[in-house]
Amino acid sequence: MADRKKNINGFAHLIDLPVITDPRGDLTFIESNEHIPFAIKRVYYLYNVPVDAERGGHAHRELEQIVFALSGSFRLKVDNGINKSEYWLRDPRKGLYINRMISREMDSFSQGAVCMVLASEHYDEDDYVREYDDFILSVNKGEK
Numbered sequence: 001m002a003d004r005k006k007n008i009n010g011f012a013h014l015i016d017l018p019v020i021t022d023p024r025g026d027l028t029f030i031e032s033n034e035h036i037p038f039a040i041k042r043v044y045y046l047y048n049v050p051v052d053a054e055r056g057g058h059a060h061r062e063l064e065q066i067v068f069a070l071s072g073s074f075r076l077k078v079d080n081g082i083n084k085s086e087y088w089l090r091d092p093r094k095g096l097y098i099n100r101m102i103s104r105e106m107d108s109f110s111q112g113a114v115c116m117v118l119a120s121e122h123y124d125e126d127d128y129v130r131e132y133d134d135f136i137l138s139v140n141k142g143e144k
């Protein structure tokens, strides 16, 4: 139950990153455990995404992630099994932190959008909760 409370309170939130503005172009940087609340173990990015594509549609038992629109924009819907909210990501200085056991869906990608994800763990298919019914069952049981 403590974990569940943590998830509800720490559902998902935007993190503002530093930016060094310069006439030659802006620069943003991210350091593990400084600007974000975990050590980065993996980075992946989505690109060449068709505008009508839907990505995500799952939760993770242990994984924490931060999602950025490095270029273009897209919608990110998050759901902790009790509350839902949605964000439009379009600013490369703002990342959406997503806690463990949060279901997420991404759609409405703009042409040429690039989505970068910072992850707290290496890839592990066993960490995925891909069926929404299983996600709700786990939430109701107070499981991770």
Ligand code: TYD
Binding pocket: 042, 044, 046, 054, 055, 056, 057, 123
């Ligand atoms: P998935 O996480 O389902 O994509 P999304 O949530 O963005 O729609 O991953 C799609 C496929 O890519 C799936 O077969 C697993 C594989 N994959 C990796 O091998 N390594 C990774 O780091 C990620 C994120 C996915």
